[in-house]
Amino acid sequence: MTDFEMIKEIKRLKIEKNAIILAHNYQVSEVQDIADFVGDSFGLSKIAYESKATTIVFCGVHFMAESAKILSPEKKVLLPVKKAGCPMADMITGESIRNFKADNHGVPVVCYVNTSAEVKAESDICCTSSNAVNVVNSLDSDRILFVPDQNLGNYVARQVPEKEIILFRGFCIVHHRVEIEEVDEIRRKLPDVRILAHPECQPEVLEKSDFVGSTSQILKEAKKSSDMEFIIGTEIGMLHVLQKENPEKKFHILSLALVCENMKKTSLKDVYEAIKGDKYEMTLDESLRIRAKKSLERMLEIKE
Numbered sequence: 001m002t003d004f005e006m007i008k009e010i011k012r013l014k015i016e017k018n019a020i021i022l023a024h025n026y027q028v029s030e031v032q033d034i035a036d037f038v039g040d041s042f043g044l045s046k047i048a049y050e051s052k053a054t055t056i057v058f059c060g061v062h063f064m065a066e067s068a069k070i071l072s073p074e075k076k077v078l079l080p081v082k083k084a085g086c087p088m089a090d091m092i093t094g095e096s097i098r099n100f101k102a103d104n105h106g107v108p109v110v111c112y113v114n115t116s117a118e119v120k121a122e123s124d125i126c127c128t129s130s131n132a133v134n135v136v137n138s139l140d141s142d143r144i145l146f147v148p149d150q151n152l153g154n155y156v157a158r159q160v161p162e163k164e165i166i167l168f169r170g171f172c173i174v175h176h177r178v179e180i181e182e183v184d185e186i187r188r189k190l191p192d193v194r195i196l197a198h199p200e201c202q203p204e205v206l207e208k209s210d211f212v213g214s215t216s217q218i219l220k221e222a223k224k225s226s227d228m229e230f231i232i233g234t235e236i237g238m239l240h241v242l243q244k245e246n247p248e249k250k251f252h253i254l255s256l257a258l259v260c261e262n263m264k265k266t267s268l269k270d271v272y273e274a275i276k277g278d279k280y281e282m283t284l285d286e287s288l289r290i291r292a293k294k295s296l297e298r299m300l301e302i303k304e
């Protein structure tokens, strides 16, 4: 089957099965191009929740499809590639949070949305990279455990110096790879071009960047700025989104190491097979789902 035939068939199956296709900003370009919506993980889960579609094909990694299922239990949520996981999400378990809580009574736990349902269920509130500072600010306590990303947690701690942020030592294996030497080198090559970086990068990289924000904040910044060229410090798939939405502007990647192998596992063929054969359906224990949903709902009450 050619790509053209596959795309035609995917479009037909979408109508037949009342399905929508969601793709994360880090997916390969042909998957982004067949999707109904492209965005960040939580934005896509909200779209899934609000959609009238009964089947959601979530092109991303495991915790993303799981978050969509947490919010939309009545819908069929499909993750096209079963083994597309997130190494950072896998760095923490619900048990580590239970142990922390046993030793630190009353200290609230904020978990990044890049976590399993089990971790969400044990946490007090979730956050995204867009609202993490506001979520931490919304809590009464002066001590907070932030999991699992130490870099995002560190970034938040710097914005909220009046609180003690206890960091879990997890990290995104992709953003964490960016070396300070690479920042210096690209600065030398493109001295007048601003660097827009994701807070999952290491603190020294963020210090040398001109703007720090989530993927949606980077997209907004690139759109509204009068600059015509940018250096992007997040996963390389984001360049496709930025270029599509700003065809007159030029984007450079901060480091060639910014490639998430897990995000690149899903191909057009996987999307076709997923929608055709209902693969792979997310299932969740109902009591776990309800507990995980509470931390997401609490986050939704906070302004971005």
Ligand code: SF4
Pocket: 026, 061, 085, 086, 087, 088, 089, 114, 172, 173, 174, 175, 235, 260, 261, 262, 263
């Ligand atoms: S880019 Fe990082 S946080 Fe996102 S899925 Fe890949 S490893 Fe996980």
